[in-house]
Amino acid sequence: MLFSALSKAFTAALALAAPISAASLQPVTNFGSNPNNVLMYIYVPDKVAANPSLIVALHYCTGSAQAYFSGTTYKTLADQLGFIVLYPESPRSGKCWDVNSPETLTHNAGGDSLGIVSAVRWAISKYAVPTNKVFATGASSGAMMTNVLVGAYPDVFAAGSAFSGVAYGCFAGASEWNSQCAEGQLIKTAQAWGDQVRSGYPGYTGARPKMQNWHGTVDTTLYYQNLVEENKQWSNVFGISFAQNVTNTPLNGYTKMVYGDGSQYVAYSAQGVGHTVPEQEAVVLDWFGITGGQGGSTTSKAGVTSTATPKATSVPAPTTSAPAAGGGTVAKWGQCGGQGWTGATACGNGSTCQVVNAYYPQCL
Ligand SMILES: *[C@@H]1O[C@H](CO)[C@@H](O)[C@H](O)[C@H]1NC(C)=O
């Protein structure tokens, strides 16, 4: 009797001590055509949902799959919601993405984008992912790649969400970094930007992935003008116009710029925020239709709508939110220097400022 009770208690203690999640970030190899040898990792939660969604999560320059895995909350959300996340990693020393080569900008032509899409195709097949539940998101260079993937592979992706990137094709050219574009001096007409996207997959007439872009108004790495150019580009691709601003959404000081009915393209302008626009995973998952409700539209590429009504524009004037840096200490993964940087350079939480790239040193 006593033994039995003790045994039960022991068993219960063991159960409590068991890890909540056994899943971890795993490398993937041999996933198909990968001309640039993009590195690939995947997170498959212990409980994968039936007909799971697949998110490609793309790191910034100097980043890595592990850094983006640790620095965003998609792992926890995948544990809760059962979606799968691919974390590609740049094969170059500066850890920026190839968003400039003609191959990467063209459907099935090569470059980093083809390596990433090959892993997507592999994962779709292995995990029975419905083809209308494939998404891309990323920050900085990863945001540029999100624009590239959505532009060159409109048949593969259902939606994209990009934090602090540039328009598809803005970095086009021989060099990995394009200062003219970065500094917001590559200005084109909406038609020219739209034509550039259409040239990424000539002859494609299917539906286009819905897209959202986020940008800080005081970004000194990729200037705010890049959001203006992205807005021209994607509104032209969809053939829609600016409709209205929704202020203080999803955060105080952020303005959601709605194009058309808001189901195909929206932009978020973050007042007073620099290059590091903190990722809003909940809004991103809403946009992808993985969750419903709060702030995002859940309209899918296929046109099925169910959404929250945006707040009216008559909200009190925004209080400028504090820039990610300024004085004081930069959080781990934050920007701590680079050309034109005027924010803080001291790193917190045991991280140090590492200059791997002249434009985006980070607390690592
Ligand atoms: C909408 O908001 C953006 C970002 O704050 C601003 O630049 C633009 O002028 C606003 N447009 C209108 C019509 O209010």
Ligand SMILES: *[C@@H]1O[C@H](CO)[C@@H](O)[C@H](O)[C@H]1NC(C)=O
């Ligand atoms: C350090 O980490 C703690 C806990 O994660 C966080 O609350 C705090 O904001 C961080 N501080 C800096 C300067 O990064």
